[in-house]
Amino acid sequence: MDYRFDIRKAAKTIAEIVRHLMTKSFLNSRKHFRRIVFGKLCLLSLLASVVAFPNAKDDGLVLSQPLTIAWRYQSDRTTDLTPAADDKTAFIPLGSGLLLALNAADGKLQWKAETGGEFSAAPVVDDRSVYIATQYPEPDEKHLHGTVRAISKRTGVTLWMRTLPAPLAGGLVANELGVFGGSRDGHVYAFDKRTGLSFWGNQYAEQFSGQPLIAGNAVYFGSSVGTVRALDVKTGNVLWQYKARGPIQGIAIKDNIVYFGSADTNVYAFSEIRHKLVWHRRTGAAVQAVTATNDGLLASSLDNFAYFLSLNKGSLVWRRQLPGRISARPLTSADGALFTPFSTDSAIVLNLHDGKSANTLPLGEENSSAAAPISIDKLVLITTPHGLLAFSGPR
Numbered sequence: 551m552d553y554r555f556d557i558r559k560a561a562k563t564i565a566e567i568v569r570h571l572m573t574k575s576f577l578n579s580r581k582h583f584r585r586i587v588f589g590k591l592c593l594l595s596l597l598a599s600v601v602a603f604p605n606a607k608d609d610g611l612v613l614s615q616p617l618t619i620a621w622r623y624q625s626d627r628t629t630d631l632t633p634a635a636d637d638k639t640a641f642i643p644l645g646s647g648l649l650l651a652l653n654a655a656d657g658k659l660q661w662k663a664e665t666g667g668e669f670s671a672a673p674v675v676d677d678r679s680v681y682i683a684t685q686y687p688e689p690d691e692k693h694l695h696g697t698v699r700a701i702s703k704r705t706g707v708t709l710w711m712r713t714l715p716a717p718l719a720g721g722l723v724a725n726e727l728g729v730f731g732g733s734r735d736g737h738v739y740a741f742d743k744r745t746g747l748s749f750w751g752n753q754y755a756e757q758f759s760g761q762p763l764i765a766g767n768a769v770y771f772g773s774s775v776g777t778v779r780a781l782d783v784k785t786g787n788v789l790w791q792y793k794a795r796g797p798i799q800g801i802a803i804k805d806n807i808v809y810f811g812s813a814d815t816n817v818y819a820f821s822e823i824r825h826k827l828v829w830h831r832r833t834g835a836a837v838q839a840v841t842a843t844n845d846g847l848l849a850s851s852l853d854n855f856a857y858f859l860s861l862n863k864g865s866l867v868w869r870r871q872l873p874g875r876i877s878a879r880p881l882t883s884a885d886g887a888l889f890t891p892f893s894t895d896s897a898i899v900l901n902l903h904d905g906k907s908a909n910t911l912p913l914g915e916e917n918s919s920a921a922a923p924i925s926i927d928k929l930v931l932i933t934t935p936h937g938l939l940a941f942s943g944p945r
Contacts, residue, residue, distance in 0.1 A: 610928055611883040611925050611928050611930070612883060612884075612885055612928075612943060613881070613883045613885055613886035613887070613888050613899045613908065613909060613930070614885045614886050614899060614901070614908040614909050615909075615943045615944065616909075616943065616944060617909065617911055617930060617941040617942065617943055618941060618942065619939055619940065619941055620657075620929060620940045620941060620942040621656055621657035621940045622657065622937055622938065622939050622940070623642075623650075623652055623657050623659075623937050623938045624936060624937040625642075625644060625650075625936065625937045625938070626935075626936055626937075627644040627645035627646065627648060628642075628644060628645075628919060628921070628933050628934065628935060628936070628937060628938070629643055629644060629645060629669060629919075629921065629933075630919055630920035630921055631643045631669055631671070631672040631673070631721075631921055632672045632721070632878075632879075632921045632922040632924065632933075633672075633673070633921065633924060633931065633933065633938075634672070634673040634674050634675040634680060635654070635675065635924055635926045635931070636675050636677075636703070636926075637654075637926065637927055638653070638654055638655075638926075638927075639651050639652065639653060639654060639660065639703065639926075640652045640654055640924070640926060640931055640938070641673055641675055641680045641703070642933075642938060643669040643672070643673055643682065644669075645668065646664075646668065647664060647665035647666050647667045647668055647669060647684050648662060648663070648664055648665070649662065649663045649665060649669075649673070649680070649682060649701065649706070650662050651680075651703065651706060652938070654926040654927060654929055654931075654940070655927075657938070657940055661705060661706035662706065663701055663706040663707075663708070665682060665684050665697075665699070665701075665708075666684065666686060667684040667685050667686035667697070668684060668685055668686075669682065669683065669684055669685075670683045670684055670685040670696060670717035670718055670719055671683040671717070671718045671719055671720055671721050671722055671731060672720070672721035672722065672761065673721075673722060674721070674722040674723055674724045674729065675703055676724055676743070678700075678702070678703065678743075679700040679701060679702060679703055679709060679743070680700070680701045680702075680703050681698065681699070681700055681701075681722050681724060681729045681743075682698070682699055682701060682722075683696060683697065683698050683717060683718035683719075683722060683731060684696065684697045684699075684717070685697075685717035694716065694717055695713060695714065695715065695716070695717070696713070696714035696715070696716055696717030696718055696733065697711055697712065697713050697714065698711070698712050698714065698718060698722075698729070698731065698739075698741060698746070699711035699712070699746070700729075700743065700746060710745060710746035711746065712741065712746045712747075712748070714733065714737075714739070715735065715737075716733045716734055716735035716737065717733060717734065718731035718732065718733050718739070719731075719732065719733060719734050719757075719758060719759040720732065720758065720759050720760045720761050720762065721760075721761040721762065722762075723762050723763065723764040723769060724743065724764070725764050725783060727740075727743075727783055727784065728740045728741050728742055728743055728749065728783070729741045729743055730762060730764060730769045730783070731762070732758025732759075732762060732771050732773075733757075733758060734757045734758065734759055735757070736753055736754045736755055736756055736757060736758070737751060737752070737753055737754075737758075738751065738752045738754070738758060738771055738781065738786070739751045740769075740783070740786060750784075750785060750786035751786065752781070752786050754773065754777075756773040756774050756775045756777065757773065757774035758771055758772075758773055758774070759774065759797075760772045760773075760797070760798055760799050760800070760801075761800070761801070761879075762801070763801040763802070763803065764783065765803050767782060767783055767784070768780040768781060768782065768783060768789055769781050769783050770801050770803070770808065772797070772798025772799070772800075772801055772810055773797070773798060774797045775793075775797070776793055776794035776795055776796050776797060776798060776812055776813075776814065777791055777792070777793050777794075777798070778791065778792050778793075778794070778798055778801065778808070778810050778818075778820070779791040780808070780822070789822075790820075790822065790825050792818070792820050792827065794810075794812040794814055794816065794818060795812065795814035795816075796812040796813030796814030796815075796836065797812065797813045798810055798811070798812055798813075799811050799812070799813065799836070799837060799838050799839065800837065800838065800839040800840040800841075800849075800879065801840070802840045802841055802842040802847070803822075803842065804842040804861065805861075806821065806822045806823050807819050807820065807821055807822070807828060807861070808820045808822060809840050809842060809847050810840060811833075811837025811838065811839065811840045811849055811851070812836070812837055813836040813837070814836075815832055815833050815834065815835055815836060815837065815851065816830045816831065816832050816833070816837070817830065817831045817833065817837055817840060817847065817849045817857070817859065817864065818830045819847075819861075819864060829863055829864040830864065831849075831857075831859055831864035831866070833849060833851040833853065833855065833857055834851060834853030834855055835851045835852035835853035835855075836851060836852045837849055837850070837851045838850050838851060838852060838876055838877055838878075838879075839876070839878070839879040839880065839922075841879060841880060841882055841887070842861070843882055843887075843902060844884075845861075845902060845903075846858050846859055846860055846861055846867055846902070847859045847860075847861055847864075848880060848882065848887055848902075850876040850879075850880065850889070851876070852875060852876070854871055854872050854873070854874065854875055854876060854891070855869050855870065855871050855872070856869065856870050856872060856876065856880070856887070856889065856900060856905070857869045858902065858905060867905075868904055868905035869905065870900055870905040870906075872889055872891045872894075872898060873891055873893075873894045873898075874891030874892040874893040874894040874917070875891060875892040875893070876889055876891055876892075877892060877920040878890050878919070878920050878921060878922040878923065879922040880922075880923070881922065881923040881924065881925060881930065882902070883925075885901070885902065885908070886899045886900060886901055886902055886908045886909065887899065887900050887902055888909075888911070888923055888930065890913075890917055890919070890922075890923055890932060891917065892917060892918060892920075893916055893917070893918070894916065894917055895912065895913050895914065895915060895916050895917065896910045896911060896912050896913055897910070897911040897913060897917075897923065897932055898910055898911075899911070911930070911932070911941055913932065913934055913939065914934075914939075915934060915935060915936060916935075917934060917935070918935050919933045919934055919935055921933035928942065928943065929941065929942050930942075
């Protein structure tokens with residue numbers, strides 16, 4: 551999922567405004583001035599809203615339509631880490647540090663890279679590289695060190711690597727400035743994407759093991775003691791923080807409201823503009839994931855229920871019990887949400903409007919993977935204990 555703000559579009563828009571301001575004919579027409587500036591400011595507002603819309607990407611995926619297996623990749627080395635993907639390739643982190651690049655159209659292997667150690671965080675990809683985090687033991691095998699590296703997404707060759715005192719955990723995120731991650735020893739890092747050098751780092755007295763989020767000028771981390779922090783992506787300075795009563799799992803943002811779930815069973819909504827909590831809603835167990843949609847907030851918890859809440863007040867719209875524990879973040883589209891519950895042999899699609907079952911995708915085996923499903927160009931990719939399944943709609 552791409553959270554990045556398109557700086558080039560914003561810069562082009564600002565430059566266009568300046569060019570209009572500098573023309574003599576433009577200066578002679580106040581009415582034209584107001585119309586153009588208002589239009590450009592509206593465009594800038596629209597671009598900014600993309601930053602606060604982590605789920606606004608619409609690739610035409612329809613989860614409620616019949617979906618059948620387009621291809622499968624067999625492997626007994628899958629992990630609980632969610633694959634990374636661009637619009638053509640899926641990058642799969644397997645056991646023993648093996649990274650695969652699979653063609654999304656047919657599942658064929660493009661390259662593989664042996665990185666050593668084990669993956670410790672979910673990878674992330676941009677237009678040049680795949681960024682991965684691994685862990686490896688000291689000779690005494692009592693302490694784990696970590697690495698972060700950039701791998702060419704075209705060839706699988708390592709472009710740079712940096713060693714860390716402890717492994718990064720949860721997942722990596724990236725924007726045009728750098729790659730960001732947190733570790734179980736309390737460090738949060740920002741790495742230059744070209745060199746791998748850290749341009750800031752913070753140390754806290756708590757662990758970071760959840761999936762961070764990046765949007766606009768902030769990167770968001772949730773900690774093991776329940777603190778959510780928004781950090782400036784350029785400096786690492788704390789923009790704001792909020793303390794819940796349990797470890798944080800899952801962060802989403804929409805319209806300047808940050809939503810997050812906690813092991814204290816609550817879903818929280820925090821206003822970045824007012825710097826205060828807007829609402830919180832209790833569920834039946836520890837919250838594992840939250841996902842913002844156009845119409846509401848989807849939360850899943852360890853009571854096997856999915857909850858759909860209103861964005862403005864957290865009111866319960868619907869809740870549905872699923873046949874197994876929900877650990878992975880669901881995949882959402884305009885018409886539904888796809889869940890991969892534990893101890894079941896099917897993925898389940900719920901209608902976002904009423905929570906009723908809209909589709910079922912047979913996996914062929916009992917699921918025990920916590921990797922989240924992803925989509926690539928109208929394909930649904932699901933990690934299973936024995937490989938990767940790609941589902942597609944009617945052709």
